[in-house]
Amino acid sequence: MVTLTVVAPSVNGSEPSVLRSLIERITADLKDIESFFSIKLSSRRKKKIYEFLESELNSLKGLSWVFKSPNTQSHVDYLLIKNYMERRFQQLELDSSLDEKTTPLLPFASTLVDICEARILVLPMHSQTVAQKLFEVQLQIADMIEKVKISADKLPVGTVAFRAASHIDNLREHLKEWYTFYEGYDPLFDWWASNPYKVVDKNLATISEVIREELVGIKPGNNDAIVGQPIGRDGLLADLQAEMIPYTPEEIISIGEKEFGWCISELKTAANAMKLGNDWRQALEEVKNDYVEPGKQTQLVQDLILEAITFVEKHKLVTVPPIAKQTWQMFMMSPQRQKVNPFFLGGESIIVSYPTDAMDHESKMMSMRGNNIHFSRATVFHEMIPGHHLQMHINARSNSYRRIFDTPFSVEGWALYWEFLLWDDERFVKTPKNRIGMLFWRLHRCARIIFSVRFHLGQMSPQECIDLLVNEVGHERATAEGEVRRSLSGEYSPLYQAGYMLGALQIYALRKEVLRDGVISEMEFHDLFLQQNRMPNEIMRAWLLNKELSADYKPTWRFYSGI
Known part of the structure; x- marks a missing residue:
């Protein structure tokens, strides 16, 4: 494994951050405050969190001397904890503003x-x-x-x-x-x-x-209604600033639309290879109908996991520790949960979405078509190894105190980034149907940018989001409803769904920069990225490229050309 000195010769990569204990204490203190004052509507809770963050931010200013030290890990941690607390301030203000509107009720x-x-x-x-x-x-x-x-x-x-x-x-x-x-x-x-x-x-x-x-407008007993809470343009700008993304919401939508157009072009190419002309929708229908028989999905998933592990190890793309590839588990997703998560979930385990005998015929067919062989192949790489399972394994063992800086641009971006690499890598065998499956997911992530950002701008309703996925991406209606329900339920941050594609584009662009001069290998880049744990990709880039960091560092990385 390469040390940091390969990337930044002036830095001792093994030197620990002097701010680690501070971050660990702040993490534990916030957890205790929020656990003790657990009523979300409580003004006392908000006041306690506000006072704590204000005090810690003031104290942090006295630690700006770390930037006089050559220890770049401390530079990174200063910016991470500062950004984290400032973001919590913003969230408190947003929550207070939204709660104020509920007072009459x-x-x-x-x-x-x-x-x-x-x-x-x-x-x-x-x-x-x-x-x-x-x-x-x-x-x-x-x-x-x-x-x-x-x-x-x-x-x-x-x-x-x-x-x-x-x-x-x-x-x-x-x-x-x-x-x-x-x-x-x-x-x-x-x-x-x-x-x-x-x-x-x-x-x-x-x-x-x-x-x-x-x-x-939700009738009694209707537990499937989709409402969501748009945060508006100012809210999106604040979230983009916290994620260190120097783009406007409108520019983010433009990126999604440009990538969407690329996917459609590639879908037509794959449809031609299937002798269907440019009719990518017909090609998608053929792919959807290529599913395994009931009861066989678990074996398919296991085979795909083993294929993924074998591929990345054979071609030395990333280090896979023995425990990581030996201890993953598989579970089946309940019918009720499939209404929110119509596809696989992954991480420490793989949770397989597939119909049960209790579903009606239409629901069974939509679930089988939505989890066909070719969609599943891309999904397994994303969810397990080299995606989320490997990511969580390494994150738990390297700089684990940084997991508090969780961001979809790094976490989800990493998993989708591997779909980009496997698309490019000719050594990864892909039939035209496999390509259609991979492109479906890529198109899906482009649509996530478009519908989630437009929803929070007040430009699309939940139903219009569903219609976009059905009519323009090719989703089954049930899976589209589940996707939108999951995206807008409030369980995820407003930029979470956009973070998949945007994060992958960031990491993809960073890989080109880091590998361009041949200073480190592809495996070393991937290992370093995982070992540094979670943070905005802008900070990861600054660290890897040995860029100067300061207490008032501002994001400037325009990672996407043409926007």
Whole structure:
């Protein structure tokens, strides 16, 4: 394994960062604060996090002397923790702004937060007083239910109302924990609070459902609705700054559209090789229908994993530790989870998406077609080795304190980057159908940029996002719905889906720069990238190319030509 001195001769690559312990402490402290003050709507929680970040950022300024040292690992860590805390500040401000808009629907929220936090802080609990507060909350909730039903046009709707309903669900869970903490241990508590609690619990469930139905448009029992919460152009610019991407949202969309056009051109070439002229859609249909019989998918996946490991080791593309290739596991994805993740998931394990006997016929066929042999071949390389499984294995063992700097541009970018390399590598045998499968995923990632950024700009609805994937990419409708549901559910950051393609393009461009002069080998580049763990690719590039870093470093890397 090459040392850092090969990349940057003036630096001792084995020298540890002097900021490692600081980062580890900040990580642990933030975890404790957020775990202790766990109610997301709590103003006390936000204040505690704000004060902690403000104090740590002020202290960090006193450590700028690290840039006078030749230890570039410390330079990197200074910028990483500074950027991380500044991003958390931005997220606090965004959350506070969004929560402020939900206030008209939650007049009872502050009382419930106070009750639950008093239990967390183990303050004296006066049963009669609490019972009175719960009774007042009953009246407030009843009044709000009435307002929602008769004056919906005067209240927040759509994504704001959906956020309010989610907060209500969260408060209900915390109130349940509060009640079970005291129930049975304090006779006076049971006498005073039992009935008011049960009424409030029932009313919280009711108002959450009423808000979803009347103000969001989600019918009771519809657990598959897609809402999402657009963050707007300013929010996207803030996220791009935090990811160290010096492009505007409009430029990001242009990159997606340009790459989309390249994929269509290559799809037509592959369709010609299948003797279908330029009809890539017909070629895609043939590929989708090339699936294994029920019960055979697990063997297919295992064979593909072994093929991937053999290929990267034979051609010395990346180091694969023995434990990494010996300890991966396989699990099957539940039908319910497939509604959100219609394809494979990977990382420490491979989770296989394929139909079960409980699905109806249409769902079975869409799942089998969406996880056909040729789609699966590209997916397995992405999810396991040399993709996420190898990445997580190395990240857990090298500079693991940097995992807090998780970013899709590095994590997802790494896995998709390998799809780029295998496309280019003529040693990796590809039939025309294999190429169609690989191009489908590449086109899919281009579409992710377009629909996710446009959604957050307010230019596309969830349904329009689904239609784009079905009509322009060739998704089955069920898999398109699952993809959009996953993308917009709020579980992922707004730029997460764009991070796949943009991150891969960054790493692909960085590889060309690093290997251009032949200073290190391809294997050494890949090993170094993994060993440095997670960070914005801009910082990874600066470190690998031995660029000067400073406390006020700003991203400048225009990694994509023509935009």
